Amino acid sequence: MNEKTARIIGMLGIIGIAFGVYSTYQLYHGSDLSRVPSTRRQTQSNSQEITNQATNPGQDARNTTSTDEIHFAPAPSPRQIQEATGPRLDGLQIYPAIQKGMRTPFDLWRYYGRGVSSFASPVLPMRFDQWIEFHRKQKPGLMRDVHAYMNERFSFTEEPIEGQFMSGGKPIMKGPVARLAADISSYETMAELTPSEIKDRDLFPYKPLAHPLQSTAHMVFPRSWIKVHPEHERMDVDMDIPEAYLPEFPPPMYLSTHRELGDVTNGREVTLDNFFEIFDGLITPEQMEGLKELLRPSPTTWFNHTDHRVTEKPSKGVACFDCHVNGHTSGAFELGPDARPILARLRVDTPTMRGNFNLMQLSSKRSIRSMDHFSEVEEYFDGDPGMQQAIGPRAVKREVTNRMGDFNAILDYPPTPKLDPLMRLIPELSSESERRGEVLFHGKAMCSKCHYGPAFVDDYMHDLKVERFYVGRPEGPIKTFPLRGIKDTPPYLHDGRLPTLHDAVEFFNLILQLQLSKQEKEDLVNYLLCL
Amino acid sequence: MSSSSASKTVPSEPAISQEAYASDLLLLRLSLGLVYFLFGFLKLFPDLSPAELLGSQTIMRMSGYQMGADLALRSLAVMEVLIGIGFILNICLRWVSILFFAHMAGTF
Incomplete structure (x- = not known):
């Protein structure tokens, strides 16, 4: 056999193995044994069969009596995860295999999947002296990254808002500090784009x-x-x-x-x-x-x-x-x-x-x-x-x-000298910009749809559907947080992705597609500082 | 005369060893290539390789914890697949052997 023939046979072997592994993966993933959820839809006939069993529970019993045989219906695996009908898995990756202490991607929103188990163990994956050594080596590189x-x-310039302090006197930082993509000149320019344009061009800063x-x-x-x-x-x-x-x-x-x-x-x-x-x-x-x-x-x-x-x-x-x-x-x-x-x-x-x-x-x-x-x-x-x-x-x-x-x-809450008992600005104590912000808060900016009452909160959970703006796993409904005393609690949103009040305003301007002008956003921040 | 018939009936020792040596090398190369390609290719599919955690941890450790688990596992998979293809198809054996010895050193 000459070299060329041997290589062709070798190549065919490689293709065969690759095909075998791929076919195995197709059968394996989504099964009871795999942590990778299935993306395949149940077939119509299978679904129909399950529906029939649910609606006619006596059917099997009658059949069993007549034939004297026991037929166990093929039950759907309780661990099977079917593709959701709303959000898409397009672009999402399966979580990497990791153990306690191992570095994880910073963009975890791009991942999905199930864990090996719901239950944790108090046992470390190594001896404690190794655990300390492991982290001594890993931490400097991790923190640098x-x-x-x-x-x-973010552009953490540490520039404060002039004359604005938290209740105990710490300066309040100016924003927005989230960086925009190079080809976007301003937040106002980005606000003119549709959610799908922002998603397709991967422009969302939050x-x-x-x-x-x-x-x-x-x-x-x-x-x-x-x-x-x-x-x-x-x-x-x-x-x-x-x-x-x-x-x-x-x-x-x-x-x-x-x-x-x-x-x-x-x-x-x-x-x-x-x-x-x-x-x-x-x-x-x-x-x-x-x-x-x-x-x-x-x-x-x-x-x-x-x-x-x-x-x-x-x-x-x-x-x-x-x-x-x-x-x-x-x-x-x-x-x-x-x-x-x-x-x-x-x-x-x-x-x-x-x-x-x-x-x-x-x-x-x-x-x-x-x-x-x-x-x-x-x-x-x-x-x-x-x-x-x-x-x-x-x-x-x-x-x-x-x-x-x-x-x-x-x-x-901290004191709010500028608000009356009904949480409205007292005109003689507030500036024109703050009063314009209050009008926006209850009007065009739609803040008061969820933030109202003495705590500026509706006590509901809302799904902001932010995944419309980037490829990511949906975060689902999250509780509205009260805005009373908001200047004391940066960073904002549940995970702190909005370092300043300016970022918070830009975020909602984008996701609610409010088309606020630069001056309107500034007025809104000035009002929020009064709460 | 007698010496000539003896040389026909009893093949010389070096000739047998040479043949066996050649086929042994071929079998060794193919079996190594098969193992490397199969187990490397498995690592490209999440949750399929039984060694994905061990492999990614080892590479992360060898990189001074500069690589993430995902990248570490993919790098290892690509390396093993390349070694496997090189051995099976008998191409770039010098470079493949260097990769192979580096990989073997890593497994210890």
């Missing part, structure tokens, strides 16, 4: 933000917090948003029962060491007990005393007020606990607890309906109570969570 990615998406290390995920604290609480410094990942675009630390705390006092903490962070001194004589014994519990650390999935942790030294855990510092927010982020696989969980910023007494619905996705329930189920175990077996439960009894709710219920 994270910052490069964030700088590619795509979701993923956790920089989503395989491990869990809480990431800002630098300002870590300076005071080095015990929460992670060995694997750091905060990715510059300090200037985060809430102030420590933030003021206002009590609805003592408005005359203003910030009851006098600029201090409330801790287990000083809370009694600050609050004795100001709050009820029930509220005091609730506050103590809000300050008491408890073990979490990755901050605990076991080897399954992201701190070099064993950790006492994390308290409610570590993220919700002084009843507000430290700017820490986590992942929503409500989805699996881990890579499908949405990044969520810590929301403020100020004014929770006015909310009928808490949490971004889970629609939690009461503050005691909120205190009970906060995502200490990432939606996985099974981890308690290894790490230890929070062990908070119902009456105690009620008391945590009692304290939560007196956390007030």
Whole structure:
């Protein structure tokens, strides 16, 4: 056999193997064994058969009696995932195979699929000394890439809005800071494009933000917090948003029962060491007990005393007020606990607890309906109570969570001297631009469709259908967040993809196709700063 | 005379070894090529290769954790497919052998 013939035979062999693997993949994916969902539709006859069985459950029994044979209907696999009828999978990729600690793509919105299991294990994929070494090596490169990615998406100039400060005095940053594509000259130019044009040309500047290390995920604290609480410094990942675009630390705390006092903490962070001194004589014994519990650390999935942790030294855990510092927010982020696989969980910023007494619905996705329930189920175990077996439960009894709710219920909004009792601007205290912004808020900009009442919130969950503007997995309905005191809680949207109020206005101008002018957007920001 | 008949009935030792050596090399090359191509090609399909986690972790580690899991796995798959094709079709054997030894070193 000469060389040429041998190569032709070899080539045919390669094609045969390739075809065999491809055919195997077609049979395998979407089956019970695969984590890749099927994209094939059920055949009409198969669907009809299943429908008939559902509508005529006695049919099989009659047949069985007549023939004395038992026929088991081919039941559809409960694990089979069929293609959705609305959103398309076009352009989406299957999640990569990863283990805890491994780097994950920053553009996780482009991926979909199912996990190997819903259940996590408290066992690390390596020995703890290897785990530390692994992260010591991985972290510098990871954080370099994270910052490069964030700088590619945003222009963090740290330019403040003149004369505008958060309630405790931190300057408020000017925007928009999201970068536009090179061939788009301004936000106004982009707003003239249709959603499909923006999607096709990949121009949308407000795509979701993923956790920089989503395989491990869990809480990431800002630098300002870590300076005071080095015990929460992670060995694997750091905060990715510059300090200037985060809430102030420590933030003021206002009590609805003592408005005359203003910030009851006098600029201090409330801790287990000083809370009694600050609050004795100001709050009820029930509220005091609730506050103590809000300050008491408890073990979490990755901050605990076991080897399954992201701190070099064993950790006492994390308290409610570590993220919700002084009843507000430290700017820490986590992942929503409500989805699996881990890579499908949405990044969520810590929301403020100020004014929770006015909310009928808490949490971004889970629609939690009461503050005691909120205190009970906060995502200490990432939606996985099974981890308690290894790490230890929070062990908070119902009456105690009620008391945590009692304290939560007196956390007030910051003062708003420019608003009257009906939340309208007082003309003599407000500027012309702010008043124009108010008119826009209730009119052309359509903000008040969802943001109204004393907290500027409708307590509904809305699907903004942002995936119309980019190739991505739909994020689904997410709770409307209140706008009262909004200037104190950057960055905005559930995952912090909108670093400034200007970005928030540009985002809604695009997705609601409002066609606001540059001046109108500026007026709207000026109004939002009054709330 | 006797020496001439002896040389006809008993083939010389070096001649047998040469033949066996050639066919052994061919079989070795083809079997390596088959294994490399098959297991490399599997890695191009998510969830099909039993070694995708191990493979991607190894490459990530060797790259000093500069590569993501997805890129690491695809790079490994392409490398194995190239080695497999090279061995099966007997092309660019020098470069394929370098890739092969690098891959083998990585597996340890």
